[in-house]
Amino acid sequence: MGFEILKHVPVLVEEVMSFLRCEPGRTYVDATLGGGGHASEILQRTAPDGVAIGMEWDEDALSEARKVLMPFGDRVKIFRENFIRLPDLMKAESADGILLDLGLSSMQLDKEGRGFSFRGDSPLDMRMDQRTAQTAADLVNRFSSEELEYIISHYGEERWARRIAKAIVQEREREPIRTTQALRKVVYRAIPKRFHSRRIDPATRTFQALRIKVNEELENLRKILDTGWKILRRGGRMCVISFHSLEDRMVKETFRTLEKEGEMRILTKKPVTPSEEERKRNPRSRSAKLRCAERI
Ligand SMILES: C[S@@+](CC[C@H](N)C(=O)[O-])C[C@H]1O[C@@H](n2cnc3c(N)ncnc32)[C@H](O)[C@@H]1O
Numbered sequence: 001m002g003f004e005i006l007k008h009v010p011v012l013v014e015e016v017m018s019f020l021r022c023e024p025g026r027t028y029v030d031a032t033l034g035g036g037g038h039a040s041e042i043l044q045r046t047a048p049d050g051v052a053i054g055m056e057w058d059e060d061a062l063s064e065a066r067k068v069l070m071p072f073g074d075r076v077k078i079f080r081e082n083f084i085r086l087p088d089l090m091k092a093e094s095a096d097g098i099l100l101d102l103g104l105s106s107m108q109l110d111k112e113g114r115g116f117s118f119r120g121d122s123p124l125d126m127r128m129d130q131r132t133a134q135t136a137a138d139l140v141n142r143f144s145s146e147e148l149e150y151i152i153s154h155y156g157e158e159r160w161a162r163r164i165a166k167a168i169v170q171e172r173e174r175e176p177i178r179t180t181q182a183l184r185k186v187v188y189r190a191i192p193k194r195f196h197s198r199r200i201d202p203a204t205r206t207f208q209a210l211r212i213k214v215n216e217e218l219e220n221l222r223k224i225l226d227t228g229w230k231i232l233r234r235g236g237r238m239c240v241i242s243f244h245s246l247e248d249r250m251v252k253e254t255f256r257t258l259e260k261e262g263e264m265r266i267l268t269k270k271p272v273t274p275s276e277e278e279r280k281r282n283p284r285s286r287s288a289k290l291r292c293a294e295r296i
Contacts, residue, residue, distance in 0.1 A: 007035060007106070008034050008107050009037070009281075009285075010034075010037030010038045010101070011241060011274060011278070011282065011284075011285040012241060012272065012278070012285070012290050013037070013041055015272050016099060016290065017041055017042070017045060019292040020099065020239060021096075021097075022041075022042050022046045022050065022097075023046060023050070024047060024048060024049055024050050026050050026096040026097070027052075027093070027094075028050070028052050028098070029055070029086065029090075029098045030099050030101075031055045031083035031086060031098060031100050031228070032055070032083065033054040033055060033061065033078065034056065034061050035105055035107060036064065036065035036069045037068075039068075040068055040069060042099075043069065043075055046075075050075065052069075052075065052076045053079070053089070054076060055079050055083045055085075055086065056078070056079075056080065057081060057128060057131075058128045059080070059130055060108070060111065060114075061105055061107060061108065062080055066078060082129065083100065083224050086231065087227045087231055093231070094232065094233045095232055095233070096232075096233060096235075096237075097237050097238070098229075098231070098238045098239070099241075100221075100224065100241065101241045102240070102242050102243060102244075103242070103243040104211070113125075114126070115135070115136060115137075115180055116207070116211060117180070118181065118203050121179050121181040122179065122180050123135075123137065123180075124136045124137035124177065124178060124180055126207075126210060126211045126214045126215070127214055127215065134214060136183075136210045136211070137176070137177065139151075139213060140168055140183060145168075145169045148161075148164075148169070149166075151210065151213045152205070152206050152210075154246075155208065155209035156205035158206060160190060160191045163190040164190040164191070164206055166190070167187070168190075183203070187206045188202055188203065208244075221242075221247055221251075222250065225250065225251065225254040229258065229293075229295060233295065234296065235294060235295065236295045237292055237294045238292065238294075239290060239291070239292045241289065241290045242289050243287045244287075248271060251291045252271075255291060264294060264296060265294045267292045268291045268292050268293075271289035271290060271291050272289070272290040272291075273288065274286070
């Protein structure tokens with residue numbers, strides 16, 4: 001049985017737009033197009049001649065973004081690429097702003113068959129870019145117990161990582177773990193019942209950890225933070241929205257280093273978070289943190 005696919009609601013829109021100072025004639029990069037929500041705001045605010053360069057590696061998200069951004073014609077250029085390729089794509093061109101809105105879109109989370117969610121039953125896939133080789137099922141059925149424990153503990157911040165890793169290895173000796181529900185059951189059994197939270201599903205952290213590993217999310221963020229700012233003009237700004245403490249820490253520390261080196265000026269001493277009103281309206285915005293820095 002299917003469930004409703006929610007349109008992705010962009011987070012912290014006004015905050016991002018005010019940091020990016022969108023104006024006609026300027027060029028902005030949206031390195032994580034998703035459903036095109038932020039990009040269409042940028043294009044509206046930079047009319048009639050501002051340009052948006054969009055990157056997205058997920059074919060499904062890309063076709064949604066193409067539809068949403070169609071009215072802007074050739075003011076938008078879209079690339080199906082990993083955002084780490086941004087400096088190559090830009091060659092000698094520069095930009096006035098870059099936006100990174102990390103993680104998953106609601107469309108990816110809700111769509112059956114992608115394996116990101118444990119609602120419904122799907123093959124254990126979790127690849128955002130369908131062209132890459134390794135799925136979550138490959139990882140779960142091939143990695144050693146120690147590797148799985150590290151991933152689940154480090155990326156999922158899951159205190160029961162060792163038990164879960166051992167339970168996965170035990171289960172796959174019986175039968176390979178191929179679906180989201182098969183994995184969910186193993187996690188449920190591995191965590192003692194009295195520690196099952198009522199607030200979040202006990203499998204949430206394990207699923208998040210595997211997704212981060214499958215898509216090399218932290219490695220990609222590391223690379224774009226190290227190189228992306230170089231395509232900014234003086235006064236150009238980089239905004240990063242993250243949803244995970246490891247990502248936020250990486251953004252904070254990179255901005256600090258770049259500030260010490262005299263390359264960037266930090267504009268957000270503390271991360272900007274969604275207002276009470278936005279949290280209520282869009283519960284998925286709750287863990288969002290925005291940081292912004294300006295090239296000097
Ligand atoms: C939170 S969504 C972005 C939503 C978008 N800002 C909007 O308003 O609709 C994040 C998107 O970034 C994409 N993404 C994540 N990592 C990427 C990468 N390394 N390269 C390209 N796209 C990536 C995901 O596929 C997803 O569609």
